[in-house]
Structure formats: C-alpha cells, structure tokens
Amino acid sequence: TYTFTPAGPIVGAGGVISVMTIGTSYTVTATNGGCTSLASLSFSIAAQLSTPVVPTITSVAASCLSAGSSTISNYDVSNTYTFSPAGPSVGATGVISGMTVGTIYTVTATNGGCTSLSSVSFSNAAQLESPIVSITHGCNGISYELSAIVESGVATYEWFNSSLVSLGSTPTISITNPDTYEVRVSLNGCSVSDFVTIDDAFCMIPKGISPNNDGDNDTWDLSNLNIEKAQIFNRYGMEVYSQNNYTNQWDGTTDSGDELPSATYYYVLTFINGTVKTGWVYLNRLN
Secondary structure, eight states: OEEEESSOOEEOTTSOEESOOTTOOBEEEEBSSSOBOOOOOOBOOOOOOOOOOOOOEEEEOOOSSSOOEEEETTOOTTSEEEEESSOOEEOTTSBEESOOTTOOBEEEEESSSOBOOOOOOBOOOOOOOOOOEEEEEEEETTEEEEEEEESSSOOEEEEEOTTOOEEESSSEEEEOSOEEEEEEEEETTEEEEEEEEESOOOOOOOSEEOOSSSSSSOSOOOTTSOEEEEEEEOTTSOEEEEEESOSSOOSSBOTTSOBOOSEEEEEEEEETTSOEEEEEEEEOOOO
C-alpha cells in the first residue's frame, strides 16, 4: 500500500501516479502489512508546456523598386524558428531574410520541447521588371520618325515635346520640328522616361541641285532619308548614276565622273525599309 504526503495522489496498476497537484512536492511510503518503508525522495510534476502559436506571416508584394518580403508578425524572441525548406532566418523584428525568390516556404516555432504547427505557405516574388527602353530616330520615307524600343514585354507609351504637349501613345510617332522629345514607357506598373534631341527633322527630297561649288545645293543631300540605293536616269531612260547606301554623294556627274548637262533627271530611290520612291530632280549648272 502506498501512502502519499501530503495526501491526495493514488497509484494505478502500472505504478502511474495520478491526482497530483501541479507544483506540489510529495513523498511516498510503501507498506506491506505491518512494515513501512522510509519515505521516498520529494517529487513534483510541472504544468504541461505550452505549444507556441503558429507563426503568422505578413508578406509585402514585389514592387518596381524591390523584391517581395515576408515577416513573422507574431515573432517571439524566446522561440526558435525553423523553415522548410531550410535557408531563411529571422531577425530581431521578425523580418525574414535569406529567402530564395519564388521558393515556397513554411515555418514552425519551437520554445524548447514543444513545436507549433506549420505556418501557411508563403514565398517572395522577384522585383517587378522596369522597362528598358531605347529610342531610334530617322527618316522613314519622307516622314521623320521616333520609335521607342522595349527589350521585352508589352508596354504602353506616351510621347511629349519639350512643352509637355502629348504627341501620341504608340511606339512610333512622326515629327516635323527640331525639339527635345520625351517618351514615358510603362510595363508591369513600372514607368521610365527617355529623351532624345532632334536637331534636323527634314525628310523632303530636294527638287534640284546646282553644283557650282558655292556651298549651296552643290550635292543632292538625302542624308536623313536612310536610302539603300539611289539611281539617276536621263530623259532617254539611261542610268547615268547609281550609288548604294546613298547619303549626299551625287554632284551632277555620271558614275565615271563626267559632268552631266543641265536638265531634268528621273530618280529611283530605294529606302532601307524597302519602300521605293520615284520622281524628278533638276540639275542646274550655273555659270
């Protein structure tokens, strides 16, 4: 027979003691009829350990300036936090670092011997992609065009002149005046601006030349027009001049360098974009 001091507990068939008061110190003796043992050592039981609460995750979405981030909003400095898969760690304020972008994690909290249930799954997204934009410009036929080129993605566009007058919302616009132009490009909610200054937006085909070495109209200047090939024909349909990658080379002479007489000549211009334009140019040899 087992007797507890103070009274209260009892012993089950397997020796398990029940009905102990948490935190109370007991001793027990054993009696086998007329004889009683010495008292046992003092013993007591502690309260059940508390299981940590499940970690609560607060995530901030990725932006144009930074990748997404996550925090344990109910962070407790006395807990140890374990991530699955391993890798991240928690700072003093609950901010999680060391996450791999796009990887899905869970986390548990341990306070010694007890471990919480796993948190909800969470991950961080990569920083949003800002558009990388460049501007090309030049004559396309007789139109001077500005084109915004984005490396990837489907972007939106808005063009402005130096007075911030809106000029259009397409990737390519045509202009007629020298100025500084701005394009604002948006992609994934991120926006960037780029600028280009145009000093000469002239794309017309000169109607004549007067090669007299006075520095004025001595050559047929098509340098803005992106000409792949220029051909000049006399009134009999004979080709008298031809030049690939033409800019402003023709000075009223033939391919062999002979001076052509004053007359109206027929031209065929092939532009880099494949457009072909024909017309007449007057050669005037002034004395």
